Amino acid sequence: MQIEIIHEVNLTKADDAAIGALLSHAFGQIGDDDFEGRSYHKQRHHLRVLGRVDDHLVGHIALTFRMVTLGCETLPVIGLAEVATHPDHSGKGVATALLEEAMRLASGTQAEFILLFGDHPIYTRRGFRPVQNELRYVGIEGGRTGTVITRATKHLKVMALGDQKWDDAASLDLLGHIF
Numbered sequence: 670m671q672i673e674i675i676h677e678v679n680l681t682k683a684d685d686a687a688i689g690a691l692l693s694h695a696f697g698q699i700g701d702d703d704f705e706g707r708s709y710h711k712q713r714h715h716l717r718v719l720g721r722v723d724d725h726l727v728g729h730i731a732l733t734f735r736m737v738t739l740g741c742e743t744l745p746v747i748g749l750a751e752v753a754t755h756p757d758h759s760g761k762g763v764a765t766a767l768l769e770e771a772m773r774l775a776s777g778t779q780a781e782f783i784l785l786f787g788d789h790p791i792y793t794r795r796g797f798r799p800v801q802n803e804l805r806y807v808g809i810e811g812g813r814t815g816t817v818i819t820r821a822t823k824h825l826k827v828m829a830l831g832d833q834k835w836d837d838a839a840s841l842d843l844l845g846h847i848f
């Protein structure tokens with residue numbers, strides 16, 4: 670498998686369509702929502718890690734670089750999203766290889782933590798820790814900005830990149846949409 674890193678602004682229409690098709694295939698319906706061919710769930714990202722075999726897209730992870738506020742402190746984080754492997758290539762280490770590449774990229778940034786929302790064992794095996802901070806973010810439904818949502822965190826995983834400690838009791842404000 671070849672791993673390619675593409676900045677969001679450099680994605681071609683063909684890449685965008687291939688990612689959208691992969692995400693629709695891998696995730697299907699998510700609640701009342703699905704990807705409907707989009708290459709992102711709620712909003713665009715900053716960097717894509719793509720796995721290709723013979724020019725076919727077989728795996729994907731998106732990275733988003735942003736500020737969040739944990740308790741009273743505003744911190745830079747990398748959010749990982751849309752981790753997907755084409756079903757024909759599952760169980761061959763595609764997601765593992767792309768996750769390791771995403772972690773390597775994140776560790777070269779100013780981010781203090783990597784965050785993701787997901788429950789697959791791949792994350793805890795690679796050192797991500799489940800946390801349950803109260804979460805605050807701006808809802809987006811059907812391409813429209815909704816209300817500010819405050820709720821218990823579901824599925825949040827955290828990995829520290831530096832010396833800073835994650836405060837498990839603090840509320841987490843995503844300063845915008847959820848990734």
Ligand SMILES: CC(C)(COP(=O)(O)OP(=O)(O)OC[C@H]1O[C@@H](n2cnc3c(N)ncnc32)[C@H](O)[C@@H]1OP(=O)(O)O)[C@@H](O)C(=O)NCCC(=O)NCCS
Pocket residue numbers: 695696751752753754755758759760761762763764765766786787788789790791794
């Ligand atoms: C989850 C997903 C990305 C895994 O991709 P993959 O390329 O098959 O994963 P890998 O081959 O790298 O396997 C990763 C690990 O998960 C294990 N694994 C793979 N599929 C699994 C499954 N269905 N159930 C439990 N473990 C599984 C592998 O044995 C491997 O274990 P290891 O870390 O001990 O080596 C892929 O199944 C997928 O796209 N699923 C649909 C979308 C999704 O749920 N994304 C994750 C959102 S949290």
